[in-house]
Amino acid sequence: MKLTADRLTVAYGKDRPVLRDISASVAGGQMLAVTGSSGAGKTTLLSALAGLLRPVSGQVSIDGLPLRDRDHAVEQRVVLIPQANGLAPILTAGENVQIALLAAGASAAEARRISADALAALGLDGQTDQLIEELSGGQQQRAAIARGLALHGSIIIADEVTSELDAANRQNVLRMLRAEADRGAAVVFATHDPQAAAICDEEIHLVDGYAVLPARTHG
Numbered sequence: 720m721k722l723t724a725d726r727l728t729v730a731y732g733k734d735r736p737v738l739r740d741i742s743a744s745v746a747g748g749q750m751l752a753v754t755g756s757s758g759a760g761k762t763t764l765l766s767a768l769a770g771l772l773r774p775v776s777g778q779v780s781i782d783g784l785p786l787r788d789r790d791h792a793v794e795q796r797v798v799l800i801p802q803a804n805g806l807a808p809i810l811t812a813g814e815n816v817q818i819a820l821l822a823a824g825a826s827a828a829e830a831r832r833i834s835a836d837a838l839a840a841l842g843l844d845g846q847t848d849q850l851i852e853e854l855s856g857g858q859q860q861r862a863a864i865a866r867g868l869a870l871h872g873s874i875i876i877a878d879e880v881t882s883e884l885d886a887a888n889r890q891n892v893l894r895m896l897r898a899e900a901d902r903g904a905a906v907v908f909a910t911h912d913p914q915a916a917a918i919c920d921e922e923i924h925l926v927d928g929y930a931v932l933p934a935r936t937h938g
């Protein structure tokens with residue numbers, strides 16, 4: 720599937736736009752890095768791409784079909800891994816992943832199995848039955864990634880998901896995101912980390928809501 724942003728302008732309420740005239744696209748098999756300093760508009764762009772924010776002008780489309788809203792995005796298997804993890808703090812790591820799988824139509828047995836595998840892939844086998852609120856920031860971030868990747872999306876939108884991870888876990892997550900692209904997903908990844916951006920195929924760099932560099936291609 721191909722995710723395209725065409726001349727997107729996005730504002731919160733009646734405030735002046737925080738993103739202006741942004742165009743970008745990412746096809747299945749590719750990774751797009753969204754970079755820029757704090758407040759540049761990365762989360763806003765990812766929210767619009769995930770169908771959470773309706774643009775003032777321009778449009779987001781999937782395989783040429785205009786994206787209507789978040790429900791439409793979910794139907795198209797657009798998975799968002801949010802910056803603030805979005806996990807239910809008083810449920811366990813395992814329950815958080817399983818609920819997402821059940822909501823996506825998995826059976827209880829499938830949800831248990833896929834959840835266990837996803838948490839293990841993030842090094843959280845020992846935390847499955849622990850409450851999210853009892854986990855460290857980095858463990859919570861990994862649980863959110865496990866939940867997102869367990870859903871096997873066609874488009875994966877990951878918002879600064881390596882910001883709280885140590886070097887080994889960061890490398891592991893970057894490898895996993897690349898593996899998602901290799902199985903055919905389109906991956907969008909917001910990051911402050913130039914090394915993480917360097918593993919992506921394309922980059923869009925935001926400064927104050929504008930894209931300042933043309934998309935670049937890595938070897």
Ligand SMILES: Nc1ncnc2c1ncn2[C@@H]1O[C@H](COP(=O)(O)OP(=O)(O)OP(=O)(O)O)[C@@H](O)[C@H]1O
Nearest residue numbers: 731734737755756757758759760761762763764802
């Ligand atoms: N819910 C909101 N309501 C009003 N303004 C907002 C809202 N969310 C973000 N903004 C504003 O939009 C601009 C872009 O914010 P955004 O969160 O997209 O940046 P970012 O690049 O993701 O930053 P960071 O790296 O710190 O997460 C900022 O000026 C911010 O204050």
